[in-house]
Amino acid sequence: MSKLKLAFYWAASCGGCDVAVLDLNEKILDVAAVADILLWPIAMDFKYTDVEAIEDKGIDICFYNGAIRFSEHEHLAALLRAKSKVMVAFGSCAWLGGIPGLANVAGRQSIFQLVYKDTPSTDNKEGVFPQVRWPIPAGELTLPQFYDTVKTLPQIIPVEYYLPGCPPAVHQIEAVIAAIVEGRLPPPPAVIGASDKTVCDECKRLKEEKKVRSFVRPHLVVPDPERCLLEQGIVCCGPATRGGCGTRCLNANLPCRGCYGPPPGAVDQGSKLLSAVASIIDSNDPEEIAKIVDQIEDPLGTFYRFGLPSSTLRRARV
Numbered sequence: 001m002s003k004l005k006l007a008f009y010w011a012a013s014c015g016g017c018d019v020a021v022l023d024l025n026e027k028i029l030d031v032a033a034v035a036d037i038l039l040w041p042i043a044m045d046f047k048y049t050d051v052e053a054i055e056d057k058g059i060d061i062c063f064y065n066g067a068i069r070f071s072e073h074e075h076l077a078a079l080l081r082a083k084s085k086v087m088v089a090f091g092s093c094a095w096l097g098g099i100p101g102l103a104n105v106a107g108r109q110s111i112f113q114l115v116y117k118d119t120p121s122t123d124n125k126e127g128v129f130p131q132v133r134w135p136i137p138a139g140e141l142t143l144p145q146f147y148d149t150v151k152t153l154p155q156i157i158p159v160e161y162y163l164p165g166c167p168p169a170v171h172q173i174e175a176v177i178a179a180i181v182e183g184r185l186p187p188p189p190a191v192i193g194a195s196d197k198t199v200c201d202e203c204k205r206l207k208e209e210k211k212v213r214s215f216v217r218p219h220l221v222v223p224d225p226e227r228c229l230l231e232q233g234i235v236c237c238g239p240a241t242r243g244g245c246g247t248r249c250l251n252a253n254l255p256c257r258g259c260y261g262p263p264p265g266a267v268d269q270g271s272k273l274l275s276a277v278a279s280i281i282d283s284n285d286p287e288e289i290a291k292i293v294d295q296i297e298d299p300l301g302t303f304y305r306f307g308l309p310s311s312t313l314r315r316a317r318v
């Protein structure tokens with residue numbers, strides 16, 4: 001049997017998705033036994049001209065991690081789409097926009113102003129900002145364009161599969177690779193490497209009556225490791241998050257942050273979580289409710305941490 005042809009690419013991401021693949025450790029040798037890797041910028045030296053030289057549909061499966069922030073990311077997404085039979089949005093940034101997508105609360109101009117001018121450590125009296133083209137004696141320097149809006153991979157190209165997680169859990173990457181090798185992937189489009197339950201469904205903590213009169217940030221308390229965190233006043237995204245990670249944050253006595261995205265049937269992860277949180281506030285007095293809700297720091301980052309660009313709050317034009 002001929003070897004599978006795989007590609008890995010990273011766009012606007014932290015690198016954690018690639019590290020999760022490296023965390024396969026010696027099992028990466030099992031992958032190498034059945035697959036040739038045609039592109040993996042974090043691990044091997046490939047040039048874009050190498051990708052351009054691949055025949056169309058010459059890659060069996062491309063794992064694309066990271067959101068679309070720069071024109072370079074969009075160009076590679078389109079190029080890899082043409083070269084790949086199957087595209088996998090690997091990780092929350094590619095599928096939903098992820099942490100880079102929270103930048104959509106601002107635009108390019110205000111981001112440049114802050115980063116290149118206003119930060120206390122920046123000395124830029126002339127207000128020089130990055131340019132896409134810049135003439136030099138030897139010709140012209142170019143940079144990718146920084147887009148005004150962070151986009152998700154499925155907003156740019158058709159994608160067959162979505163593999164959630166920030167990053168995806170290693171045991172799920174292993175399971176997906178085994179499914180690929182054994183020809184067991186479900187019909188596309190589909191979420192793979194996750195379960196059809198919520199994190200709450202898979203959480204082993206003691207669940208009693210959910211009624212809270214105050215919220216607290218997780219680093220300010222040592223929570224009871226046996227009891228539901230939400231019942232202890234710590235915002236936990238478990239009720240609104242797809243399971244399959246092995247409840248890894250709960251195992252570390254930390255709340256679920258929502259990285260596996262919305263569970264099946266949920267239109268919007270943030271509003272589902274809002275509804276869950278609203279239902280446990282133990283008061284009918286509007287003023288008291290407002291005070292309790294005010295204790296939730298950074299509501300947008302809490303309820304839409306991993307999916308702002310794909311949510312109902314996304315920009316109308318992407």
Ligand code: SF4
Binds near residue numbers: 237
């Ligand atoms: S809200 Fe969080 S801590 Fe509570 S049961 Fe769900 S996942 Fe577990």
Ligand code: SF4
Binds near residue numbers: 246248249250256
């Ligand atoms: S518990 Fe939640 S935030 Fe933590 S890995 Fe699982 S889905 Fe992601």
